[in-house]
Amino acid sequence: MAKLHTYDVLIIGAGLAGTRAAIELADTCSVAVLTKVFPTRSHSTTAQGGIAAALGNMEPDSPEEHMFDTVKGSDYLGDQNQIEILCNNAIPTVYELEHIGVPFSRTPEGRIAQRPFGGHSHPRACYAADRTGHVILHSLFEQSVRAKVNYYSEFFVTELLLNGGTVCGAVAADMKTGELHIFHCTAIMIATGGGGRIYRITSNAHVGTGDGYAMAFNAGIPLQDMEFAQFHPTGLYPLGILITEGVRGEGGILINSEGEPFMERYAPDMKDLAPRDIISRAIYDEIAAGRGINGKEYVYLRIHHIGREAILKKLPEIYKFCMTYVGVDCTKDPIPVMPTGHYMMGGVPTDTMGRVIADENNTPVPGLYAAGEAACESVHGANRLGCNSLVDTVVFGRRTGKDMREYLAEAQRPALPAGPEKKTEALIKKLLSKTDGIRISELREKMQGTMMENCGAYREEKRMQKAYDEVRELAADYDKIALDDKTQQFNTELQEALELKNMLDFAAAVAYSAMQRKESRGAHSRVDFTERDDANFLKHTLLFKTDKEPHTAWRDVVITRYQPKERKY
Amino acid sequence: MQKIRFRIKRFNPAKDRRPHFEDFTVEAEPETPVLDCLHEIKWHQDGTLAFRRSCGHAICGSCAMTINGQNRLACQTLVKNVGKNIIVEPLRSFPLEKDLIVNLDRFYERFYSIMPYFVNNSPPPDTERIQWPEDQELIDEAASCILCASCTSSCPSFWADDDYIGPSALLKAYRFIFDTRDQAQKERLALINTSKGPWKCHTIFNCNEACPKDIDITNAIARLKLKLNDL
Numbered sequence: 197m198a199k200l201h202t203y204d205v206l207i208i209g210a211g212l213a214g215t216r217a218a219i220e221l222a223d224t225c226s227v228a229v230l231t232k233v234f235p236t237r238s239h240s241t242t243a244q245g246g247i248a249a250a251l252g253n254m255e256p257d258s259p260e261e262h263m264f265d266t267v268k269g270s271d272y273l274g275d276q277n278q279i280e281i282l283c284n285n286a287i288p289t290v291y292e293l294e295h296i297g298v299p300f301s302r303t304p305e306g307r308i309a310q311r312p313f314g315g316h317s318h319p320r321a322c323y324a325a326d327r328t329g330h331v332i333l334h335s336l337f338e339q340s341v342r343a344k345v346n347y348y349s350e351f352f353v354t355e356l357l358l359n360g361g362t363v364c365g366a367v368a369a370d371m372k373t374g375e376l377h378i379f380h381c382t383a384i385m386i387a388t389g390g391g392g393r394i395y396r397i398t399s400n401a402h403v404g405t406g407d408g409y410a411m412a413f414n415a416g417i418p419l420q421d422m423e424f425a426q427f428h429p430t431g432l433y434p435l436g437i438l439i440t441e442g443v444r445g446e447g448g449i450l451i452n453s454e455g456e457p458f459m460e461r462y463a464p465d466m467k468d469l470a471p472r473d474i475i476s477r478a479i480y481d482e483i484a485a486g487r488g489i490n491g492k493e494y495v496y497l498r499i500h501h502i503g504r505e506a507i508l509k510k511l512p513e514i515y516k517f518c519m520t521y522v523g524v525d526c527t528k529d530p531i532p533v534m535p536t537g538h539y540m541m542g543g544v545p546t547d548t549m550g551r552v553i554a555d556e557n558n559t560p561v562p563g564l565y566a567a568g569e570a571a572c573e574s575v576h577g578a579n580r581l582g583c584n585s586l587v588d589t590v591v592f593g594r595r596t597g598k599d600m601r602e603y604l605a606e607a608q609r610p611a612l613p614a615g616p617e618k619k620t621e622a623l624i625k626k627l628l629s630k631t632d633g634i635r636i637s638e639l640r641e642k643m644q645g646t647m648m649e650n651c652g653a654y655r656e657e658k659r660m661q662k663a664y665d666e667v668r669e670l671a672a673d674y675d676k677i678a679l680d681d682k683t684q685q686f687n688t689e690l691q692e693a694l695e696l697k698n699m700l701d702f703a704a705a706v707a708y709s710a711m712q713r714k715e716s717r718g719a720h721s722r723v724d725f726t727e728r729d730d731a732n733f734l735k736h737t738l739l740f741k742t743d744k745e746p747h748t749a750w751r752d753v754v755i756t757r758y759q760p761k762e763r764k765y
Numbered sequence: 766m767q768k769i770r771f772r773i774k775r776f777n778p779a780k781d782r783r784p785h786f787e788d789f790t791v792e793a794e795p796e797t798p799v800l801d802c803l804h805e806i807k808w809h810q811d812g813t814l815a816f817r818r819s820c821g822h823a824i825c826g827s828c829a830m831t832i833n834g835q836n837r838l839a840c841q842t843l844v845k846n847v848g849k850n851i852i853v854e855p856l857r858s859f860p861l862e863k864d865l866i867v868n869l870d871r872f873y874e875r876f877y878s879i880m881p882y883f884v885n886n887s888p889p890p891d892t893e894r895i896q897w898p899e900d901q902e903l904i905d906e907a908a909s910c911i912l913c914a915s916c917t918s919s920c921p922s923f924w925a926d927d928d929y930i931g932p933s934a935l936l937k938a939y940r941f942i943f944d945t946r947d948q949a950q951k952e953r954l955a956l957i958n959t960s961k962g963p964w965k966c967h968t969i970f971n972c973n974e975a976c977p978k979d980i981d982i983t984n985a986i987a988r989l990k991l992k993l994n995d996l
Contacts, residue, residue, distance in 0.1 A: 236912055237825040294893040297883025299901055299908045306895035330824055331908050338882035401820040437822045517822060520841055637808035680812030683779035686863040689812040
């Protein structure tokens with residue numbers, strides 16, 4: 197028998213968005229945070245370069261300029277009402293983080309230090325050396341300890357439960373014991389982060405398996421703009437580990453095999469601080485033109501000219517990564533880099549208060565919320581600017597918490613369906629009982645390969661179709677998986693099998709959404725439709741799960757202040 | 766590619782009465798992280814092998830384990846750092862759960878015991894609180910701790926007495942006590958001013974050797990002792 201728990205609110209995921217919401221709610225209602233890793237292990241901790249806010253500590257700046265940069269960076273697909281909320285709230289949000297103790301690096305005047313970042317017209321990235329996500333996550337987690345938030349650590353959520361379209365709970369497995377637990381609750385927040393692990397090369401943690409996307413999709417919730425997958429230009433070659441944009445913010449320059457600082461040709465104005473979609477494509481173009489270093493699939497990122505002392509002080513983690521993983525002393529030699537799967541702009545669609553919406557008419561799903569990378573508000577549109585994700589998680593995490601509290605004041609807790617755990621139980625039983633079959637890794641590696649080859653930074657119809665077909669075939673082969681580990685306690689192989697199922701579900705959604713958008717916009721760049729097509733595609737993709745092919749609907753983009761124009765840097 | 770021999774300490778609570786070693790061979794480059802070798806085993810040879818991991822680049826703190834006798838992060842240790850015969854064991858001094866997974870409840874309890882959160886109850890200004898760069902630098906290194914437990918697990922004082930707060934939690938105490946913006950210095954110092962606090966540190970320096978982030982933990986504990994001495 198599964199154990200039953202009752203809470204007002206269930207938060208799934210303990211990264212920045214989930215933790216911020218939990219703090220907002222802890223003193224007024226009962227909250228449980230379910231996380232598949234101990235909270236400080238969440239992927240938010242890997243964010244390096246900064247959190248965006250127009251504090252103007254280095255030179256004059258304003259939320260309006262932050263907003264315009266973000267709208268332009270999104271290739272005009274971001275909803276401008278949401279972006280305005282983001283940029284206006286960014287400033288008080290960063291001050292609030294400082295007030296709860298985040299140890300930001302400081303200017304000589306004792307203010308929060310800021311550095312330039314890609315696509316931002318002023319130095320806007322508030323940073324703590326190159327471990328900004330780490331110190332913010334720890335600070336928020338520490339405040340959640342102070343607020344006595346209940347954590348269920350190493351719990352893996354398998355299913356959302358709805359009753360007549362209203363949230364009523366979730367099913368989770370306690371990985372330590374293998375037992376199933378049912379959480380009966382009034383509201384749920386999906387804060388499960390992204391899913392870069394569908395790609396062979398990624399900066400994402402192993403836990404970045406898009407569980408929330410699959411959870412929502414399988415519960416009948418649409419996914420929005422899933423075709424927009426960001427490739428970060430500077431993954432450390434050959435591992436794909438993130439080398440922060442902060443390196444270029446501090447003066448780093450990309451060069452090809454001819455020693456040429458090639459970004460001058462692609463973005464004459466912003467050069468190495470152009471947005472990520474543009475720089476990643478430039479690197480691929482240089483490699484395709486035979487100007488990769490030593491004929492291989494990487495270019496160089498040069499930073500040594502800013503001096504050893506500055507590197508060790510402002511980029512200590514980067515210095516150490518380079519020494520450890522590739523034996524490069526970046527105070528003397530250039531860093532080998534290549535684009536790496538980094539961030540999903542798409543996700544579970546939400547409104548201004550983090551309420552999940554069920555259709556193109558913005559009908560809310562009662563009790564269901566999402567924020568952070570799991571959500572698509574949409575503030576990043578077709579391409580996210582660096583350091584806008586951290587501010588997104590905290591701004592919308594907080595708003596979500598506030599709105600959930602208001603929702604709780606009026607909402608009833610619907611009854612659980614009969615035998616809520618039966619579906620999960622059957623799935624796990626099946627996975628644990630099969631004796632002969634294929635390994636998880638066989639399917640996962642094929643999925644990561646085809647997504648990388650056929651649905652990466654450059655796309656075309658037949659290759660995306662191939663990716664979609666292959667992922668669907670792999671999903672059909674899922675029944676053939678056999679696990680070596682049939683035991684209950686810490687069955688990490690079982691967890692990987694459940695994560696693979698989630699990845700197969702949402703990778704298909706990425707490929708399918710991508711085929712629907714017959715234009716090039718932001719991170720979605722098609723060789724068969726090379727131009728942006730505002731007449732037909734200035735709209736959000738909404739993908740619904742059906743028994744056969746997914747159903748596609750379109751949602752209007754909210755345009756308030758800035759009409760779309762050509763995007764040049 | 767070269768053949769790397771792994772000897773891994775195994776324990777499955779559903780089957781084993783006590784831990785034992787098992788051998789595996791992995792083809793790897795000198796630059797391959799040990800974590801990738803463990804994945805190679807788990808994904809292609811024996812799916813039952815259990816270990817924690819997440820980020821893969823030394824910032825989440827999940828994959829601390831004992832590699833050739835030293836506490837290290839598997840993701841930050843390359844084959845060339847440890848040779849062709851690699852012995853992998855769970856962190857010592859914590860209860861064993863399964864294979865390389867240990868129970869860290871005691872470790873987290875020590876962390877919770879020192880008021881591990883920033884306290885400043887004065888009304889905040891409209892902007893940030895001013896902090897001079899040299900004051901921020903007092904806590905910059907301590908704030909880079911990833912709670913991987915390598916230090917506490919390597920500490921002989923902790924082996925002898927697991928009521929000892931331990932280097933990791935003391936470092937966290939240092940991070941707040943030396944934060945010029947924090948107002949709970951007195952309460953925190955009172956919490957650690959016991960026989961289970963900094964006085965239990967005998968400056969053995971194991972924690973410094975074990976720390977994958979190169980934090981000077983022993984020094985932080987020594988500075989806590991000086992602070993207590995000034996009370």
